[in-house]
Amino acid sequence: xxxxxxxxxxxxxxxxxxxxxxLDSSLKTAFSYPHWKARQLMVSRSQVAAVxxxxxxxxxxxxxxxxxxxxxxxxxxxxxGVRGLVDxxxxxxxxxxxxxxxxxxxxxxxxxxxxxxxxxxxxxxLFRTHRTQQLLVVSDQGVxxxxxxxxxxxxxxxxxxxxEFKTRRRRRRPAPHVADPQGTGI
Numbered sequence: 001x002x003x004x005x006x007x008x009x010x011x012x013x014x015x016x017x018x019x020x021x022x023l024d025s026s027l028k029t030a031f032s033y034p035h036w037k038a039r040q041l042m043v044s045r046s047q048v049a050a051v052x053x054x055x056x057x058x059x060x061x062x063x064x065x066x067x068x069x070x071x072x073x074x075x076x077x078x079x080x081g082v083r084g085l086v087d088x089x090x091x092x093x094x095x096x097x098x099x100x101x102x103x104x105x106x107x108x109x110x111x112x113x114x115x116x117x118x119x120x121x122x123x124x125x126l127f128r129t130h131r132t133q134q135l136l137v138v139s140d141q142g143v144x145x146x147x148x149x150x151x152x153x154x155x156x157x158x159x160x161x162x163x164e165f166k167t168r169r170r171r172r173r174p175a176p177h178v179a180d181p182q183g184t185g186i
Contacts, residue, residue, distance in 0.1 A: 039116035084108025
């Protein structure tokens with residue numbers, strides 16, 4: 001009988017520890033499934049929020065302020081020509097300064113590209129080693145197929161992640177606004 005070995009206080013103490021162990025083993029189990037690939041976890045190309053390298057600062061600030069995302073791929077002629085990533089925190093900080101903001105090119109962080117066939121456990125390692133939360137998923141020909149974020153991968157594998165600032169959202173959302181100054185599409 002349980003009461004012969006543990007008191008009520010012991011159970012109250014152990015329960016949170018057991019919950020953490022359960023979550024850790026759930027994560028390892030989810031990421032160990034070889035059938036989960038980047039292509040299955042990504043947001044498709046048509047849903048990627050990105051900005052053109054030629055986007056003027058007023059348009060860039062408008063895009064950033066109206067978007068729920070904190071990072072954006074920055075492309076040249078098309079989404080296949082991603083030059084790097086820019087984060088909203090940097091854009092907002094520079095927009096608040098009185099001097100002229102620097103060229104967008106100078107603010108870019110490297111964009112990491114992965115094949116669509118990359119297994120989920122390898123994705124987790126790439127997120128960690130490259131210290132990034134976004135990976136571009138590309139075909140064998142280098143065409144951008146989509147984007148996988150650390151949050152979306154975890155949500156797909158282990159369920160919705162709680163956040164005090166987020167409202168509940170569906171996994172597949174409508175195509176976001178994309179800053180395309182020439183109106184040529186991406």
